[in-house]
Amino acid sequence: MHRRTLAGIVTGLTLVATGCGTAAPADDADADPGSGKDHGAVEGAQEVAEPQLHLTTIDGTGTVAQLDLLEGSSAEVGRIGKPSAVDSDGRYLFATTADGVEIVDSGMWTWDHGDHFHYYRGEPTLLGTVEGAGAATVATGPLSTAGATGVFFAGSGEAVLLDNEALADGEVHELFRIETEPHAGLVAPIGDGALVTVAEGGEVTGLRYHDADGSPVDDEIPCARASGTITTKVGVVVGCADGAVLATETDGEPEVERIAYPKGTEAPRATAFEGRKSRPTVAALSGTTGIWLLDTRERTWTHLDAGVPLRQVVAADDEEGHVLALDTTGRVRVFAAGDGRQLATTEPLVDLSDAAGGVDLVVDQERAYLNVPAEGVVHEIDYADKARIARTLETPTAPSFFTETGR
Structure with missing residues (x-):
C-alpha cells in the first residue's frame, strides 16, 4: 500500500479494495493527536486525575444544564435558541438554531497524548454563534484545544472552519x-x-483541500455523493458512494487514500459514522437492518446483518469488539463485531414515536447513555454486562438533546 500527498491525488488516488475478513497491513502508526502545546491546558482550568464526566443537556426551549456523573450535582448553564440538532466533540456542543450554530463549552475535556491522557475541569459557558442559513453539518477533530472544527451550512453553501x-x-x-x-x-x-x-x-462530486486561510490546494479529490465524516485515532473519514476517503497527516502534510467497499458488495452504502472517541473503528447504518464497520487502522470494511430494523449504530471498539445499536422499538442491542452475534438486548427504553428532540446513543469506554426526553432521564447502560441498566439519571432539564462531556 502507498499513499499520495495532495499534490498527487487527482492523477492517482490510492485505491484500497477490502473484503470482509481481509486486511491490508497498516504501514504507519496511528496519528498522535496530542502534538499540540501545553498538553491541553487552558488558563483557569484545573488538571485533575480522572476524566470529569458530565451529561450536558439542552431542552426543547434551549435551556442548557449539566449533571456531574461523578458527584451527582447539577447546574443550569444558560439559554440558547431553540435547537433543531446538536453535535459534540466530547467538550463543546454545537447546536443548530434559527441563528446558525450556537456553541456551548461544557468546561470538561480530555487531552489525548497518544500513550496517556490529561484531564481538565473548568467552568461551563456559552461561547457565541456561528451565523449561517439552513441545516448545519458539524465535523470535529480529536482535540478541543487545538486543531479546528468544520461547519457547513446547506442553505447558503458556506463552509466555515473554526479555530479550536x-x-x-x-x-x-x-x-x-x-x-x-x-x-x-x-x-x-x-x-x-x-x-x-x-x-x-x-x-457533490468530490472534495478539495483548503489550507488555513481558505485557499484551495491542488485539484478535486474524487468522492461522489460525499456524506458523513468522523475523526478516528488514525485520521479523518469521509464517506463516498463507492467507499470512503481516509485523510491522515504526516510531518504536517495531509495525505489521502481511498478505502473501497468489498468487491461485489450490494449492501447499501454508509452515509454517517459513529464510534467511541479516539478509536480506529467506526460504525454506520447500511439500509434498514445492516451495519457497516470501517476499521481505519486496517483499512477494511465489514458488513453485519442485525436482522431487525435499526435507528442508530455506534462502535465501542473495545477489546471485546462491542457494537451497539438502537432499534426502532427503542431497545438497545449489543452485537459482536467479529461475527455479528447478538450478545444482549434491553427492554424498550424509549418510545421513538413520541420522542421530542434528538434521541441519541452515546458510548464511552465502559458505559452507554440513552436519553428519554419525555421522561426527563438518561439511562446509563453497562453494555459489557448483558446491557444492564446501571443507573437511570434524572437530568436538571428535559434532555431533548444531550451528550456525555469530559471524554
Whole structure:
C-alpha cells in the first residue's frame, strides 16, 4: 500500500479494495493527536486525575444544564435558541438554531497524548454563534484545544472552519469562510486546513483541500455523493458512494487514500459514522437492518446483518469488539463485531414515536447513555454486562438533546 500527498491525488488516488475478513497491513502508526502545546491546558482550568464526566443537556426551549456523573450535582448553564440538532466533540456542543450554530463549552475535556491522557475541569459557558442559513453539518477533530472544527451550512453553501484554540480561550474565531453553491456538504478538518465538498448542480462530486486561510490546494479529490465524516485515532473519514476517503497527516502534510467497499458488495452504502472517541473503528447504518464497520487502522470494511430494523449504530471498539445499536422499538442491542452475534438486548427504553428532540446513543469506554426526553432521564447502560441498566439519571432539564462531556 502507498499513499499520495495532495499534490498527487487527482492523477492517482490510492485505491484500497477490502473484503470482509481481509486486511491490508497498516504501514504507519496511528496519528498522535496530542502534538499540540501545553498538553491541553487552558488558563483557569484545573488538571485533575480522572476524566470529569458530565451529561450536558439542552431542552426543547434551549435551556442548557449539566449533571456531574461523578458527584451527582447539577447546574443550569444558560439559554440558547431553540435547537433543531446538536453535535459534540466530547467538550463543546454545537447546536443548530434559527441563528446558525450556537456553541456551548461544557468546561470538561480530555487531552489525548497518544500513550496517556490529561484531564481538565473548568467552568461551563456559552461561547457565541456561528451565523449561517439552513441545516448545519458539524465535523470535529480529536482535540478541543487545538486543531479546528468544520461547519457547513446547506442553505447558503458556506463552509466555515473554526479555530479550536480560540474556542478554548472563549472566543469564536473563523479561520476561513468559503462561499460555495448551496448543497448538503461538509467541512472535514485535517492538518492546518480542511477537506470541503465540491458540488455541481447541487450534487457533490468530490472534495478539495483548503489550507488555513481558505485557499484551495491542488485539484478535486474524487468522492461522489460525499456524506458523513468522523475523526478516528488514525485520521479523518469521509464517506463516498463507492467507499470512503481516509485523510491522515504526516510531518504536517495531509495525505489521502481511498478505502473501497468489498468487491461485489450490494449492501447499501454508509452515509454517517459513529464510534467511541479516539478509536480506529467506526460504525454506520447500511439500509434498514445492516451495519457497516470501517476499521481505519486496517483499512477494511465489514458488513453485519442485525436482522431487525435499526435507528442508530455506534462502535465501542473495545477489546471485546462491542457494537451497539438502537432499534426502532427503542431497545438497545449489543452485537459482536467479529461475527455479528447478538450478545444482549434491553427492554424498550424509549418510545421513538413520541420522542421530542434528538434521541441519541452515546458510548464511552465502559458505559452507554440513552436519553428519554419525555421522561426527563438518561439511562446509563453497562453494555459489557448483558446491557444492564446501571443507573437511570434524572437530568436538571428535559434532555431533548444531550451528550456525555469530559471524554
